[in-house]
Amino acid sequence: MISRSLSEDENDLIGFELARDGVGLILHLQNEVPALSRRQIVDIFTGKVTDWEDVGGRPGRITVVNKAEGRSTLELFLAYFDLGVRDIAAHVVIGDNQQGIKTVAANPGAIGYVSIGTAEFESGAGTPIRLLGLEGVEATVENVKDGTYPLARPLTLVIRPAEKVRLRGFIEFARSPEMHDTILEQFFVPSHP
Amino acid sequence: MFLRTPDSRFAFGLGIGAVCVSSILLLIFLFVTGEALPALKNVGLRGFLFDDAWYPTDESFGLVPMLVSSFVLSVGAILLAGPVGVAAAVYRLYYAPSWIRKPYRWLVLLLAGMPSVVLGLWGLVVLVPLIARIEPPGTSLIAGILVVSLMVAPTVTIMSESALEGVARSSWSGAAALGLSRESTLWNVVLPAARGGIAAGILLAAARAIGETMAVLMVTGNIVQMPDGPFSAVRVLTSNIALEMAYATGDHRAALFVSGLALTILVLLLSLTAARIAGLKNNV
Numbered sequence: 397m398i399s400r401s402l403s404e405d406e407n408d409l410i411g412f413e414l415a416r417d418g419v420g421l422i423l424h425l426q427n428e429v430p431a432l433s434r435r436q437i438v439d440i441f442t443g444k445v446t447d448w449e450d451v452g453g454r455p456g457r458i459t460v461v462n463k464a465e466g467r468s469t470l471e472l473f474l475a476y477f478d479l480g481v482r483d484i485a486a487h488v489v490i491g492d493n494q495q496g497i498k499t500v501a502a503n504p505g506a507i508g509y510v511s512i513g514t515a516e517f518e519s520g521a522g523t524p525i526r527l528l529g530l531e532g533v534e535a536t537v538e539n540v541k542d543g544t545y546p547l548a549r550p551l552t553l554v555i556r557p558a559e560k561v562r563l564r565g566f567i568e569f570a571r572s573p574e575m576h577d578t579i580l581e582q583f584f585v586p587s588h589p
Numbered sequence: 590m591f592l593r594t595p596d597s598r599f600a601f602g603l604g605i606g607a608v609c610v611s612s613i614l615l616l617i618f619l620f621v622t623g624e625a626l627p628a629l630k631n632v633g634l635r636g637f638l639f640d641d642a643w644y645p646t647d648e649s650f651g652l653v654p655m656l657v658s659s660f661v662l663s664v665g666a667i668l669l670a671g672p673v674g675v676a677a678a679v680y681r682l683y684y685a686p687s688w689i690r691k692p693y694r695w696l697v698l699l700l701a702g703m704p705s706v707v708l709g710l711w712g713l714v715v716l717v718p719l720i721a722r723i724e725p726p727g728t729s730l731i732a733g734i735l736v737v738s739l740m741v742a743p744t745v746t747i748m749s750e751s752a753l754e755g756v757a758r759s760s761w762s763g764a765a766a767l768g769l770s771r772e773s774t775l776w777n778v779v780l781p782a783a784r785g786g787i788a789a790g791i792l793l794a795a796a797r798a799i800g801e802t803m804a805v806l807m808v809t810g811n812i813v814q815m816p817d818g819p820f821s822a823v824r825v826l827t828s829n830i831a832l833e834m835a836y837a838t839g840d841h842r843a844a845l846f847v848s849g850l851a852l853t854i855l856v857l858l859l860s861l862t863a864a865r866i867a868g869l870k871n872n873v
């Protein structure tokens with residue numbers, strides 16, 4: 397199971413997409429910044445912009461919340477914004493999504509990025525965070541589902557070609573509606589109806 | 590037959606237990622060293638000591654800022670928790686009104702048993718926003734020191750209490766016979782007599798402080814840099830392992846075992862130093 401698609405040099409394996417997960421930027425609920433452009437997001441995360449006033453918000457220092465090295469959310473984020481690990485000027489480094497959400501919820505000047513499904517669930521449960529749209533597309537599970545949200549990744553089941561026949565039943569089951577509840581429980585979007 | 594008496598059989602059993610425990614410790618040490626070896630070979634000790642930063646996925650493995658952070662954080666926590674912990678023990682045993690003593694003891698025991706994530710969560714949602722009013726974002730070395738000192742103070746108190754209670758009653762009667770006040774008996778007779786046990790308590794607390802992971806991870810911000818003040822964000826060695834181990838592969842994973850090894854050696858050095866200090870004092 398990998399949280400990305402197979403790369404071209406991994407053609408000795410076959411992947412089956414089970415679900416999709418979006419990565420969304422989150423802010424504290426009190427942060428009134430309406431939207432951020434790609435350029436502004438890059439400037440914030442590289443430390444060129446350090447005050448919300450400079451990107452159309454109320455004055456206040458920006459706290460950049462970054463993911464720890466090795467996490468695929470970080471890789472996806474860096475690849476999407478075309479950045480290297482050394483370019484990010486973080487103030488806080490976090491491990492999993494929950495920790496990111498708690499950190500941002502406790503700091504009105506913070507900006508971070510986490511799995512959209514988890515963030516949607518938490519903000520629905522009253523945690524003071526909000527998801528920020530990306531390139532004019534709202535960060536919702538709905539938009540991850542129909543593919544319009546740009547920063548998303550497939551969750552892929554990977555097998556060796558030789559095992560294809562033997563595992564057919566299992567793969568069919570993993571992609572069947574019977575698995576939807578399990579996938580939704582993890583706040584992901586099932587890829588197959 | 591050397592196992593003839595019940596006592597010798599008991600001693601034999603105890604011996605086996607002791608060998609088991611110490612060999613498990615040895616095996617853990619060997620395992621960590623073995624897992625760290627590939628990184629030590631590929632990166633070399635020089636890399637870990639002199640690389641300018643920690644970007645393990647980009648071939649940069651500087652560990653020193655995290656070593657220093659671990660050290661500063663636990664020393665800071667002990668400087669706070671040591672005096673407070675000992676003072677709490679002295680107050681409860683000799684000064685507190687009798688109706689306070691029992692509930693107070695329960696309170697200390699409760700705090701000692703508090704899971705570290707709970708304290709970390711409290712630190713993140715209460716303490717960090719308070720510190721952020723002084724200097725945003727609030728996740729900082731000082732937040733870590735405060736949370737950890739709260740966590741280890743009960744250890745100091747409990748150990749000090751048993752050391753103080755172990756001081757012979759005759760010392761008290763002798764001091765009373767000499768006309769010493771309660772205060773000067775404490776300072777000049779009881780506390781010096783109990784210093785071995787108190788030092789052991791502080792040492793135990795220091796070991797816990799340096800090994801603490803979850804609570805520290807939640808409140809210190811985890812940026813790999815030299816601490817340059819109480820408000821700078823730091824990453825300690827334990828947090829580094831917890832943050833990155835889940836998804837680390839290859840040299841990155843081995844490098845995390847190197848941080849584990851460094852941590853073990855740091856604790857070992859601390860214990861040896863503390864044991865030496867305690868030993869010197871007891872021989873006076």
